[in-house]
Amino acid sequence: MSAPRLICDLDGTLIDSAASLCAAGNALLAELGRPPVTVETYKTFIGKGMDVQVERLLAHSGGAPEAGLEACRRRFRELYDPTAHSRAYPGAVAALRRLAAEGWRIGVCTQKPQAPAWRVLRALGFDMIESLAGGDSVPGALKPDPRMLAAAAAPLGDGPAVYVGDSETDAETARAGDMPFLLFLGGYRHGPAEAMHPAAVFAHHDALPALARAAAGLAPGAGAA
Ligand SMILES: O=C(O)COP(=O)(O)O
Numbered sequence: 001m002s003a004p005r006l007i008c009d010l011d012g013t014l015i016d017s018a019a020s021l022c023a024a025g026n027a028l029l030a031e032l033g034r035p036p037v038t039v040e041t042y043k044t045f046i047g048k049g050m051d052v053q054v055e056r057l058l059a060h061s062g063g064a065p066e067a068g069l070e071a072c073r074r075r076f077r078e079l080y081d082p083t084a085h086s087r088a089y090p091g092a093v094a095a096l097r098r099l100a101a102e103g104w105r106i107g108v109c110t111q112k113p114q115a116p117a118w119r120v121l122r123a124l125g126f127d128m129i130e131s132l133a134g135g136d137s138v139p140g141a142l143k144p145d146p147r148m149l150a151a152a153a154a155p156l157g158d159g160p161a162v163y164v165g166d167s168e169t170d171a172e173t174a175r176a177g178d179m180p181f182l183l184f185l186g187g188y189r190h191g192p193a194e195a196m197h198p199a200a201v202f203a204h205h206d207a208l209p210a211l212a213r214a215a216a217g218l219a220p221g222a223g224a225a
């Protein structure tokens with residue numbers, strides 16, 4: 001059988017990155033002479049990519065400044081350091097290592113541009129990731145466009161594929177891409193989990209390998225070999 005494939009969202013699923021995004025947002029606000037926002041507030045801006053985050057942040061803090069939205073988006077990218085204040089969720093690296101050792105092929109599908117996404121994955125020990133589709137991978141497409149999921153999955157062969165994410169956008173992406181969806185409850189979703197109709201939910205990444213096997217239709221403990 002072809003190797004099973006696990007496609008993972010990044011922010012709020014593999015890494016807790018809200019503090020690093022919030023730090024860039026607050027540095028931008030400081031340059032504009034505006035007061036900072038809390039990480040909890042910043043989490044409500046996450047889900048549709050960095051450009052939308054900046055738009056929502058500025059709308060929250062008084063509207064687009066004279067410099068213009070595009071200039072602020074560019075400045076945000078310059079200020080953003082994906083490795084500062086980011087951490088892997090407990091057990092996330094171990095869960096993916098375990099699946100990779102069983103023969104799974106693993107990719108990432110994120111709204112974050114590819115360069116900072118690869119940087120933070122390498123910095124936090126996700127060396128089993130083989131493919132990545134980012135916000136700048138498919139021209140004009142962000143999740144929930146299923147071309148994003150296809151771009152992450154295609155380099156990994158043609159085995160059964162499962163998508164794991166944390167947000168409403170991820171649930172829609174999985175539906176559009178016709179993949180079973182596993183929902184991590186500790187990320188940045190904006191509403192109740194039930195409304196997203198996941199195949200399964202988990203609160204700690206220790207649970208992920210068994211849920212991924214079940215969602216891919218594999219026997220418990222079975223790998224690709
Ligand atoms: O950038 C965002 O808004 C969300 O990023 P993600 O797709 O990695 O969760």
Ligand SMILES: [Mg+2]
Pocket residue numbers: 009010011012013165166167187
């Ligand atoms: Mg996410």
